[in-house]
Every structure is written in structure tokens, then in C-alpha cells.
Amino acid sequence: MANDTQKPGGMQRFLERGLKWVLAPAALVILYVFFGIFGRNYFSYPTLVNIIDAAYYIGFISMGVTFVIITGGIDLSVGTVMMASAIIGGTALKHGFPMVPSLLLIIVVGSAFGLFNGLFVSRLKMPPFIVTLGTMMISMGVGSIVSNVSSATFPIRNTPGGWFKSMFLYLTPAGIGIPTGAILLILVAVICHIMLSSTKMGRYTYAIGSNMEAARLSGVDVRKWQMLVYVIAGFTAGIGGISYAAIYTTVLPAQGQGFELYAIAAAVIGGTSLAGGIGTIWGTIIGVFIMSVLATGLPSLNLEAHYQTFFTGVIVIGAVLLDMYRNKKAAEVRIETPADAYRASMLAKISALRQEAAAGGSKEAAAARKEAAAARAEMKATFARMKREEKEEQSRIRSEERAADRDFAEMLRSGESAQRSAAGPEPDRPRD
Numbered sequence: 334m335a336n337d338t339q340k341p342g343g344m345q346r347f348l349e350r351g352l353k354w355v356l357a358p359a360a361l362v363i364l365y366v367f368f369g370i371f372g373r374n375y376f377s378y379p380t381l382v383n384i385i386d387a388a389y390y391i392g393f394i395s396m397g398v399t400f401v402i403i404t405g406g407i408d409l410s411v412g413t414v415m416m417a418s419a420i421i422g423g424t425a426l427k428h429g430f431p432m433v434p435s436l437l438l439i440i441v442v443g444s445a446f447g448l449f450n451g452l453f454v455s456r457l458k459m460p461p462f463i464v465t466l467g468t469m470m471i472s473m474g475v476g477s478i479v480s481n482v483s484s485a486t487f488p489i490r491n492t493p494g495g496w497f498k499s500m501f502l503y504l505t506p507a508g509i510g511i512p513t514g515a516i517l518l519i520l521v522a523v524i525c526h527i528m529l530s531s532t533k534m535g536r537y538t539y540a541i542g543s544n545m546e547a548a549r550l551s552g553v554d555v556r557k558w559q560m561l562v563y564v565i566a567g568f569t570a571g572i573g574g575i576s577y578a579a580i581y582t583t584v585l586p587a588q589g590q591g592f593e594l595y596a597i598a599a600a601v602i603g604g605t606s607l608a609g610g611i612g613t614i615w616g617t618i619i620g621v622f623i624m625s626v627l628a629t630g631l632p633s634l635n636l637e638a639h640y641q642t643f644f645t646g647v648i649v650i651g652a653v654l655l656d657m658y659r660n661k662k663a664a665e666v667r668i669e670t671p672a673d674a675y676r677a678s679m680l681a682k683i684s685a686l687r688q689e690a691a692a693g694g695s696k697e698a699a700a701a702r703k704e705a706a707a708a709r710a711e712m713k714a715t716f717a718r719m720k721r722e723e724k725e726e727q728s729r730i731r732s733e734e735r736a737a738d739r740d741f742a743e744m745l746r747s748g749e750s751a752q753r754s755a756a757g758p759e760p761d762r763p764r765d
Contacts, residue, residue: 447567
């Protein structure tokens with residue numbers, strides 16, 4: 334007896350599950366090769382350093398945003414929180430704070446904003462969009478107030494406190510830049526990956542994003558873990574603020590609006606589902622580098638920076654469409670038809686004949702191979718015929734259903750006309 338449901342084949346499983354994870358790395362390689370072929374001096378070491386430099390601060394905040402999106406939330410404040418944290422740390426440095434406490438202050442401020450978001454989302458059940466939109470404005474205002482609407486400048490190289498720049502870009506005596514920040518980026522990515530894939534917090538994060546109510550009924554402290562992911566987003570925003578200060582030296586007040594969109598785009602491009610429950614840190618990192626390659630590659634084609642925004646939007650829409658397709662396919666229930674059952678039985682027979690050919694002598698093997706080839710040819714012809722007949726039958730049934738719908742609608746209209754005729758004409762209304 335045939336099974337009620339059909340087990341998808343290898344190609345079908347790839348289209349539903351694997352395609353999404355293959356497209357982002359493939360797109361990264363294709364973009365890099367494209368700009369290398371058509372751009373000016375793109376296959377060069379300085380360009381590679383620029384690609385990595387451009388990925389730092391977006392990479393850090395993207396990892397935190399990935400946690401939030403997996404739970405089904407959103408964080409629109411990470412960009413402004415990153416800049417507010419950096420300018421508050423720079424202001425403290427300007428007023429006499431040592432370098433190390435100032436850098437730690439950046440991370441503390443970012444985490445505090447994350448805690449603020451988490452409390453309002455998890456405890457007060459406010460929509461994440463509204464809470465983080467408010468925090469975006471608050472952080473911009475707080476940064477301007479603390480800095481007195483003035484920029485914060487961090488020490489340059491070869492000056493007291495300038496050592497922290499070497500955490501992200503080390504210059505050799507010959508002036509060659511080594512992107513040491515890539516080590517920190519990979520280290521944070523590894524930690525976040527372990528947290529998501531190998532800890533209780535990661536399991537609960539995916540569970541909350543997949544079905545929050547089911548997670549709560551299973552005994553998960555939803556409020557605790559939901560709050561924690563926003564704290565992580567704030568923490569990584571603080572690290573992003575340090576990387577921004579190290580790369581650009583000067584931090585301006587009321588800046589950072591728009592960075593959150595690049596962070597969300599990187600997560601979505603990397604395979605994180607905006608519906609929640611799906612996402613990986615490494616996918617997000619690939620999404621970050623895709624945008625970094627766009628940012629450095631388009632100028633090599635004499636295209637201005639605003640083209641990056643355009644192409645990033647196109648890529649994000651494509652990633653969301655792919656996610657919708659995957660979710661739709663995953664939700665489908667497949668009924669095994671007689672043609673599918675016949676094909677499965679014939680494939681099992683052919684597999685048994687091939688095993689017999691491999692284990693038998695030369696004459697037996699030749700006979701088994703011949704029988705397997707004949708069975709395969711028969712299977713192709715019969716399966717195609719059965720599928721064609723099934724499609725014709727489905728088409729006939731749909732035609733009959735449409736005809737029945739038309740007959741039913743016509744019957745309703747006839748009944749309404751008969752009722753109006755039986756009721757007679759409406760009496761004239763008296764005039765005023």
C-alpha cells in the first residue's frame with residue numbers, strides 16, 4: 334500500500350532547504366569575480382583590506398540583529414545606538430577618562446540601550462518596531478546631549494591611546510595595512526555561532542521565533558530570553574562603535590540612522606527569515622561581505638555610492654522572495670499519487686538489480702545490467718504516461734468543478750428572480 338505522503342527527492346530537498354544557503358556564498362564569489370574582471374585594480378591587496386574594513390561595524394551590529402530577528406523581533410536602533418555609544422565614550426575620553434575605561438563605557442552604553450529595548454519588548458509586550466524606533470530617536474538625542482552637539486575625536490596612531498586602532502588595522506613599518514580586526518570579527522562570530530547552535534539560549538531563541546506561545550507552554554521563560562537577545566544586540570552595537578571609532582577616528586553626533594537597515598539587510602541576505610525561527614551567524618557574515626564588496630566594487634566601475642543602496646535593495650527583495658518560496662514549499666502537504674508509487678517501486682527494483690550486477694559473475698552481471706536498463710526505460714515511459722493521465726484527470730475534475738460552480742451560481746440567480754416574480758411589483762410610494 335502506498336504511503337499517504339510523498340517523501341521529496343534529493344533535488345526537491347535541495348530546492349526547499351539547501352538553495353537558500355548556497356545562493357549567498359555563490360553571490361559573494363560571483364560579485365567579487367565580476368568586480369575583479371571589470372573593475373579597476375580590484376584584485377589587489379589594498380582593495381581586500383578595504384573590503385574587510387568596510388565590513389567591521391556593520392558586521393558586529395548584524396550579528397546582534399540576527400539574534401533579534403530569529404526571535405521574530407526587529408531592532409531599528411542598533412545603528413544610532415552604536416554611534417551614540419561611540420560618541421559618549423569619545424566624550425568621556427576627551428574629559429580625562431583613560432582609554433580602556435572609555436572603550437568599556439562604549440560597550441556598557443550599548444548594552445544598556447539593549448536592556449532598555451528588551452525590558453519594554455519582553456515585559457511590557459510593546460511591539461519591537463515601536464520600541465526600537467523610539468530608542469533610535471532617544472539614542473540620537475542622548476548622544477547629542479552628552480557631547481553637547483560636538484564631535485568626538487579618538488587618538489590617532491603613534492599618539493597616547495592610539496594603540497586601539499591596531500586592534501582593527503595594523504600598519505607595518507613599510508606602511509602595509511594588516512586587517513587585524515578580521516580576527517576580532519571572526520572571534521565574535523564564532524562565539525555568537527556557538528551561542529546559537531550549542532547552548533540552551535540558542536535553542537530557546539529559535540523556539541521563540543518559531544512559535545512563541547508553544548515555547549511558553551513548554552516551560553521556556555520567554556520574557557527572559559527575549560530580553561537577553563536585545564541585550565546581545567546592544568552589546569554587539571557597542572563593539573561596532575569601537576570598530577567605527579578605530580577606522581574613522583571622528584564620530585559625529587546624531588549619526589547612525591540607516592546603519593540598522595544595512596544590518597537587517599545583511600541578516601536577510603544571509604538567510605535569516607524575517608518571520609523568525611530561521612537564521613545563522615555565518616550566513617549573516619556572508620551577507621555583510623556581499624554589501625562590503627558592493628560598496629568597494631561599484632566605485633571601481635565609476636559608479637557612485639548611491640548605486641550600492643539600489644543594488645542592496647534588489648538583493649534584499651530577492652532574498653525575501655526566496656524565503657517566502659521556501660516557507661511555502663515547506664508548508665505544502667504532498668499526496669503520493671499512483672504514478673509516484675509506481676516510480677518508487679521501480680527505482681527500488683532497479684537498485685536491487687544493480688546490486689545483483691555488482692555482486693554476481695560476469696554473465697549474471699551482464700544479464701542484471703540489461704534487465705535494469707530495460708526496467709529503467711519501461712519506468713520512464715510508464716511514469717510519463719501515468720503522470721500525463723493524472724494531469725488530464727486533474728484538469729477534467731477542475732473543469733467539472735468550475736462548471737458546477739457556474740451551475741450553482743445560475744441556480745441562485747434563477748431562484749432570486751423567481752422570488753421577485755412571486756412577490757409582485759413594488760407598490761408605488763406616496764408622494765409628498
